[in-house]
Amino acid sequence: MMDSKQRIANALKVASDTKVFEMGGGVSSLAPEVFKGLFPGRKAKVIADINTWPALGEKVFSLFQEAGIPTEKFIIWEKEFHAEWEYVEMVDKELDGGYIAVSVGSGVINDLCKLCSHHHNQQYLTLPTAASVDGYSSFGASISYQNSKQTFSCPAPVAIIADIDVIAAAPKEMTAAGYADLAAKVPAGAEWMVADLMGTAPIKPDAWHVLQDYLDDLLANPEGVAAGDPGAVADLFEGLTLSGIAMQAAQSSRPASCCDHLFSHILDMTHHRYQGKLQSHGFQVAIGTLTMCAVFDELFKMDLTKLDVDACVKAWPTLEQEQQRAVEIFKDFPAPTLGYDNITKKYNDAATVGEQLARFRDTWPEFKEKLQGQVYPFRKMQDLFKAAGAPYDPSMIGVTREQLRDMFPIVQLMRHRMNVLDLAKRGMFYDTLVEGVFARGGAWEI
Ligand SMILES: [Zn+2]
Structure with missing residues (x-):
């Protein structure tokens, strides 16, 4: 396998926004020089929160001052805050007057700096x-706006300095x-891969290879991650960075992320x-x-070579029927029009659905094998999460299996991105697929 430096160097070639990536023990001391190189003559505003100010913000603030950069700070002192719009307005004000954001923090602080810089x-x-x-x-x-978790388009940071x-x-x-x-x-x-075969979202090779070629290796040491071993954490951070760069390369x-993230969006x-x-x-x-x-485990039990494409096409609902279904499913949801809006965007007519299903039917044995080479069985993923210290049962985040099951119809419809549940709806095996996950012997047996 290529070493980390080479992988990152290759990744930066396909990155649209990020030009500098430094990773290693103590590299935060490089921040003032990097800043001066990218933003000559500009003022800095170090933006941190109650936890990240003592962890690193204070040190970065001093380093900038020592380096002669005009620097101010903005610290969000609240104990618990999420990526809500009110904070966007706050950080926007802080950047008025010509300040460049120096984000010191984890996901939320970075997302706020990203959107406000844009x-x-x-x-x-x-x-x-x-x-x-x-x-x-x-x-x-990713910011909550008008009751809905939304991804706002804005460029990635020009420089990432990851002090391991x-x-x-x-x-x-x-x-x-x-x-x-x-x-x-x-x-x-x-x-x-499913959406690619469906013909709605072709795989972009740059965006795919930059992360997927190394993903298995970068996930291979969950014990090291749990122990806070610097080498394992560096691998993890690199994987997360490559994932972000894959999004830069795809501009999406x-x-x-696909359905894996939508359960989380519902909870948010x-x-x-x-x-x-x-x-x-x-x-x-x-x-x-x-x-x-678990859904893929169930999918692999099916024989799509036996899909009755004509029957599926005959039974395929009209756009109006799908919109009506979405209105019904989302009527008590915080964003009641979300399903309607997204099914309107991703609806395909019956003839297109027929072509899509025929491709799955005709290539299923080979395509299934490719999918099996990509996705992990539920039990394997569960063992990795146990070793890494991540939740491995919905009860560990306070969600019942019944609640999880009830999220499925929302997950299918809440985004216009084509997903494996859309394939199941088209092929009329959605109920079998989802019920299998919660059935006796299924991953989340109820
Ligand atoms: Zn994520």
Whole structure:
């Protein structure tokens, strides 16, 4: 396998926004020089929160001052905050007056700096404090706006300075969460393959290879991740960075997320709490990832060479029927038009559905083998999560199996991205597929 430096160098070639990536013990001391090189003569604003200010922000602030860069700070002192719009407005104000954001923090701080820098039509620099998400290097920011978790288009940071001394010392749950966010790329990749064969989202080779070629290796040391071993955490952080760069190369989050992430979005949008606390992105994604591995386990039990394509085409609903179904499913959801809007975008007419299904029927044995080479069986993924310290049962984030089952219709419809559940709907095996996950002997047996 290529070494980390080579992989990163290759990745930066396909990255649209990120030009500098430094990773290693103590590299935060490089931040002032990098800043001066990218933003000569500009003022800096170090943006941190209650946890990341003492962990790294304070040090970065002093380093910048010592280097003669005019520097101010903005610290969000609240104990618990999420990526809500009110914070976007706050950080936007902080950048007024010509400041360049120096993000010191994990997912939320970085997403705020990313979107607000975009609003100011400028680039920014990020110093991650935990290997908790892949959003450091990704194109787009995930923010709750008008009751709906949305991904806003905005460029990735121009420079990422990942001090492994700091990142490896982050709370264990954050590193475990990042492990699950990286593992989500396993079923997400398989769903991209499905959408590719469907003809709705062709695989972009640059975006695929930059991460997927190394994904299995970078997930191979969950014990090291749990122990906070610097080498294992560096591998994890690299994987998360490559995932973000894959999104830059695709100009979309397709390479990094599909249904695995949608369970988490539902929990965000319904303000789900467990033991009084909001659950982290990665912990929620862990359950979505396991669930999708279970869905693929069920899919592999089916013989799609026997698909009765004509019958499926005859039974295929009209757009109006699908819109009506979406209205019904989403009527008590915080964003009641979400399903309607997305099914309207991703609806295919009966003739197209016939062509799509015929491709699955005609290539199933080979295509199934390819999918099996991509996705992990549920039990394997569950063992990895156990070793990494990530949740491996929905009860561990306060979700019952019944609740998880009830999320499926929403998951299928809440995004216009084509997913494996859309394939199941088209092929009239959706009920069998989903029921299998919760049936006796299924992954989440009820
Ligand atoms: Zn994620």
